[in-house]
Amino acid sequence: MKTSSCLFRSLAILSLGVVAIVSSARAQVTVSWGTESEGRYFADAAGSLLPEGSLVLLGSFAAATDFAGNASDYSYLSSQFTTFSSAFIGDGGFTGVDGALAAASVTSALNRQLSYWAFNAATTGAATEWGIFTQTTGLWTTPNDPFPSSMNTDLVDANVANIGSFAPSLDPLVPSLARTAILNLGPVATVPDSSVGLLNWFAIGATMVSGRMFKRRLGYTI
Numbered sequence: 001m002k003t004s005s006c007l008f009r010s011l012a013i014l015s016l017g018v019v020a021i022v023s024s025a026r027a028q029v030t031v032s033w034g035t036e037s038e039g040r041y042f043a044d045a046a047g048s049l050l051p052e053g054s055l056v057l058l059g060s061f062a063a064a065t066d067f068a069g070n071a072s073d074y075s076y077l078s079s080q081f082t083t084f085s086s087a088f089i090g091d092g093g094f095t096g097v098d099g100a101l102a103a104a105s106v107t108s109a110l111n112r113q114l115s116y117w118a119f120n121a122a123t124t125g126a127a128t129e130w131g132i133f134t135q136t137t138g139l140w141t142t143p144n145d146p147f148p149s150s151m152n153t154d155l156v157d158a159n160v161a162n163i164g165s166f167a168p169s170l171d172p173l174v175p176s177l178a179r180t181a182i183l184n185l186g187p188v189a190t191v192p193d194s195s196v197g198l199l200n201w202f203a204i205g206a207t208m209v210s211g212r213m214f215k216r217r218l219g220y221t222i
Contacts, residue, residue: 027108029142030150031084033058033116034092034102039156040166041099042089042118043180045129047167049099050183052090055119055127058105059083060112067132067162074124077132081117084109088122099180107142114140114153115162120183131164131183155181 034056035041042050065080085105092102115134119127133155134140140153158166158181167180 027110028106028149029108029110030104030106031058031114031142031153032102032104032150033085033114033153034087035094035100035155036092036102037154037156039154040158040181042131042155043099043167043182044120045182045184047180047182049180050089050118050120051098052088052095053122054089055122055124056087056089056101057081057083057117057119058085058087058103059115059117060109061115061132061134061162065162071163074130078124081115082109082112084114110142111144112142114142116155116158116181118181118183129183131181132162133158133164133181134160134162136160 042054042056044050060082061077062080065077067077070076084107085103087101087103089099089101090097094100094102113134113136115132117132118130120129121127124130135153135157136159139157142151161181164184165182167182
């Protein structure tokens with residue numbers, strides 16, 4: 001009887017483990033993303049296509065993110081952003097083609113609206129412009145359940161520029177189509193280091209005190 005009970009418990013634990021592993025495996029969603037349709041590319045504020053090596057992030061912003069009030073605040077925006085993957089202009093066979101990339105990433109995030117966050121440099125720290133683009137009708141939202149286990153997103157489907165804008169196509173045959181995703185943010189202003197200011201005031205104060213002590217030694221009063 002004791003042996004049967006132990007066997008039952010062992011089988012139950014094993015079954016739970018198998019279920020957890022299967023559920024975890026099913027929760028992985030493969031996201032194909034980029035500019036594979038070749039219909040819309042990334043460009044900087046001047047309209048020049050981003051050069052190869054420029055960074056693009058795939059991820060999801062918190063629902064209440066204030067883009068308008070914090071367009072130049074990288075610290076705030078990054079605190080609202082969950083990065084699922086990163087890629088660079090030129091990836092996916094677009095070598096020699098500015099503004100374009102293709103990538104595939106795996107994420108376990110379900111029911112999350114995806115965004116592309118593009119920078120005009122290879123790192124966020126070196127960037128002076130960025131743009132954030134998304135799609136709000138569900139095409140870029142990961143499924144509620146693990147199925148389907150793959151989804152395709154493409155910059156050509158983006159309908160919202162949270163930061164940036166959409167410009168007419170570079171193709172003279174279809175100039176009326178809003179194809180190019182424009183980054184429109186200028187350099188972020190640097191904030192003076194408050195510790196430097198504090199040290200300066202401390203030095204001034206120390207100098208004044210030293211002056212008073214020196215004059216008193218000479219018999220002068222202030």
